[in-house]
Amino acid sequence: MKNRIEDCVMLDVPKITDSRGNLAVIEGNTLPFPFKRVYFLYDVPSDAHRGGHAHKEQQEFLIAVSGSFEVILDDGKNKKTITLNKPNKGLLLPTGIWRELGNFSSGAICLVFSSGTFLEEDYIREYEEFINLYL
Incomplete structure (x- = not known):
């Protein structure tokens, strides 16, 4: 089954709050x-873009631990832009979703949890290939 944009959901990260933070x-x-x-992106210039790919098998969870x-x-038919700017909320990305990251604020850090280790074969890096596979 092909995943859709609606399958990309925001999840709360459990947090413990007290007077110390x-x-x-x-x-x-x-x-x-x-x-x-687990990896993170940082010192990304505000006019730079990251991502620009989809995964065949890996799922990911993205959090803006600092900045936005x-x-x-x-998903090949629909597009949606989501702003991440809270360290206790993250975006779940299922397989087969093309993603691009941009508009990084100064000091932004994107923390990523991935369901798999790095495998180049899992990446779809050409948009035309993505469309051909998923439409």
């Missing part, structure tokens, strides 16, 4: 998939 926790079943890789950025989602 907030603590956000991702462990166990916080995410709907077991994660095998936009995620442009594309």
